[in-house]
Amino acid sequence: MTLSPVEESEFGVSGCLDTKQRLLDAAVKIFSEKGFHATSMRAITQEAQTSLSAANYHFGTKEELLRLALQQRVKLFNDRRLTLLQKSKKEAGEATLSIEQVFEAYLQPFFERRTEWVFQGVSPAGLAIRLYLDMPxxxxxxxxxxxxxxxxxxxxxxxxxxxxxxxxxxxxxxxxxxxxxxxxxxxxxxxxxxxxxxxxxxxxxxxxxxxxxxxxxxxxxxxxxxxxxxxxxxx
Amino acid sequence: MTLSPVEESEFGVSGCLDTKQRLLDAAVKIFSEKGFHATSMRAITQEAQTSLSAANYHFGTKEELLRLALQQRVKLFNDRRLTLLQKSKKEAGEATLSIEQVFEAYLQPFFERRTEWVFQGVSPAGLAIRLYLDMPxxxxxxxxxxxxxxxxxxxxxxxxxxxxxxxxxxxxxxxxxxxxxxxxxxxxxxxxxxxxxxxxxxxxxxxxxxxxxxxxxxxxxxxxxxxxxxxxxxx
DNA sequence: GTCTATATGTTGATAGAC
DNA sequence: GTCTATCAACATATAGAC
Incomplete structure (x- = not known):
């Protein structure tokens, strides 16, 4: 299960991939796999090919790292929901949406693996679900x-x-x-x-x-x- | 939130409450409150008023302690489901049960707080749910x-x-x-x-x-x- | 901004006396 | 069976060089 630690990120704030973003990507990856408790800062910094202190410089605590990583991914997830909702409303024209249509927009991203989302095998829904069911x-x-x-x-x-x-x-x-x-x-x-x-x-x-x-x-x-x-x- | 550490247990294998059962009761209590990862063996042994080594003597590992504690509680939970099912079947007589009746027997224990179950404020459903949603x-x-x-x-x-x-x-x-x-x-x-x-x-x-x-x-x-x-x- | 080195605390598990 | 004492490994967090 070896994979090149850094390839490309759709979240890069600057042109190149700085340490902070590498840490966020690594956090998403390992939090998704193991949950919050079972993930150590060491594992994240190792995945991001940096040091423990760098992570603490950028985020202060493990909790803050989770918060920012989750926000970044969930935004994609929820934007997708809104896109689906808008699409349905546009197709419906003047008519109000049925509850099936509303729930479809709400639930569909749970089942999608959109290529532009998946980064190192992790999709936003994967993280959200993992955090819901955060058991070892x-x-x-x-x-x-x-x-x-x-x-x-x-x-x-x-x-x-x-x-x-x-x-x-x-x-x-x-x-x-x-x-x-x-x-x-x-x-x-x-x-x-x-x-x-x-x-x-x-x-x-x-x-x-x-x-x-x-x-x-x-x-x-x-x-x-x-x-x-x-x-x-x-x- | 002080409470007498040992009062009575409905699970006592022998007449008096031995260390092993006290540990099981304490494990159920704290696992239910904090989940698996956030619970330390020290907290359990302290609650059970015994030592860390006693727990390791009886169970070997934290995982084995969880396994046995869960089995003990879940048995009550599932026996209740079977009781409810039997009751419905008895009332139905010859007729087959509706899916509502089946699901009612299956789901009702989630919402019950039967007095004979609750031990130190914890019911079997509480533990099962906590383990499902085991997030900090x-x-x-x-x-x-x-x-x-x-x-x-x-x-x-x-x-x-x-x-x-x-x-x-x-x-x-x-x-x-x-x-x-x-x-x-x-x-x-x-x-x-x-x-x-x-x-x-x-x-x-x-x-x-x-x-x-x-x-x-x-x-x-x-x-x-x-x-x-x-x-x-x-x- | 990023690193090495370290401080300080906790964990689960074990050794051996009694 | 139960204890005290201790282990090695891990955690988060910080200090200070560069």
Whole structure:
């Protein structure tokens, strides 16, 4: 997995690639691969072919380096969302957009690997996702083990409830449902960092999530829409 | 935030609470609060009122301690799922369960704080969620900052597409959509640890996710179901 | 601006007495 | 089984030469 440490960057502020930008690129690369905690400043400076002190001169702390690196990449990501949104609005003319169109603009960049984004194998979405799921490899493995049996049990159950669906689709549905529930339950466990103003009805959180997931599963494979469409193909 | 270090444990293998179990309880508590990386063995042993060597004697490594602690808690979580499933099947009699019923059994424990589970303020779901979103506080803050503007923009857009919906509901919908997309995109970025057998059609991943989320949002607040129901109240 | 060298603290894990 | 004492490796951060 050897690769030339510096080739070219689409973020270069000046003509040539200075140390600061090399550090930002290296930070994006290694943060994306290993997450925040598991990444050491030494690894980043080594990747950028510079020294530990240079990094501290430019950024002060590891946290500030992450902040700037993330900002640089996320800007590309979010600009892309706005571009997609504008494109849809232009095509729609006077009509208002459907929620499908809005969500498509919002979610599509997660699934794209635009060549002008990818730098040393890393795309902006890769970093964002990595920071969301910032667990060491071992944790992911143990967690997966702990839920293998129960998930298999529930896939079997879903197969009974939805006879026409393939098991791998239902596996995926269960994974998506877990993702939804986790995000829905975050502030139930007071792990949210924003002021939970609690204007949302807490009591109906479970019911809403169940409805959300069940409707989503049916929409994906039980609806009129089977297989790939032409959505997003003109990107 | 002082609390008596040892009160009682529902996991006691023997009559009294030995060092090994105290370590497991302390591990669950601190792993749940801080995640894996940010938790030191010293913090766990201090909480358990024992020494670092005792932990290493019983578990060998920090990873093994996490594995065993997680297994112990997850068993309660998954047993609860099975109980709920059995209850629904019993009530259904001969009829097969709906997917709503299946997902309800699967997801409900995420939102429960059963008194017999909670030990020193930690429930099994709390640990599972923490391990999913195992980021340091700083990372969560920076990530949130980076997406504040764009999220506000898309909430505005959704308000236009769904005039009757409240903005806080749409904020929540966007968060859930992000959760879905992240989980759906994980193996797009080859961050999945299981052998991605790629029998799932990769090309339609985005379209399925968009449909999933859009249908989910409508089902939660556009469907016949508004506000709290009696689902799960008899738990 | 960038480097070498170092300060200071923490980590997970181990050795050996009891 | 549990402890004290210690290890080597790693972390972030800084001082000062150039």
């Amino acid at each position: 490899e071992f944790v992911a493995r143990v967690r997966k083990e702990a839920f293998t049996v129960i998930n298999h049990r529930f896939v079997t159950e879903l197969e009974e409830a939805l006879p026409g669906f393939s098991s791998c689709v239902l596996e995926e549905a269960l994974q998506l449902g877990t993702g939804v529930a986790i995000h829905a339950a975050i502030d139930v466990f007071e792990m949210n960092l924003n002021a939970s103003d609690e204007k949302k009805r807490a009591g109906s959180r479970l019911e809403n999530t169940v409805r959300f997931v069940a409707a989503g599963v049916c929409a994906v494979n039980g609806g009129p829409f089977i297989g790939p469409s032409d959505l997003g193909e003109n990107s | 506080e700083f990372v969560a803050r920076v990530r949130k900052e980076a997406f504040t503007v764009i999220n506000h923009r898309f909430v505005t857009e959704l308000e236009e597409a769904l005039p009757g919906f409240s903005s806080c509901v749409l904020e929540e919908a966007l968060q859930l959509g992000t959760g879905v997309a992240i989980h759906a995109a994980i193996d797009v970025f080859e961050m999945n640890l299981n052998a991605s057998d790629e029998k799932k059609r990769a090309g339609s991943r985005l379209e399925n996710t968009v449909r999933f989320v859009a249908a989910g949002v409508c089902a939660v607040n556009g469907g016949p179901f508004i506000g709290p129901s009696d689902l799960g109240e008899n738990s």
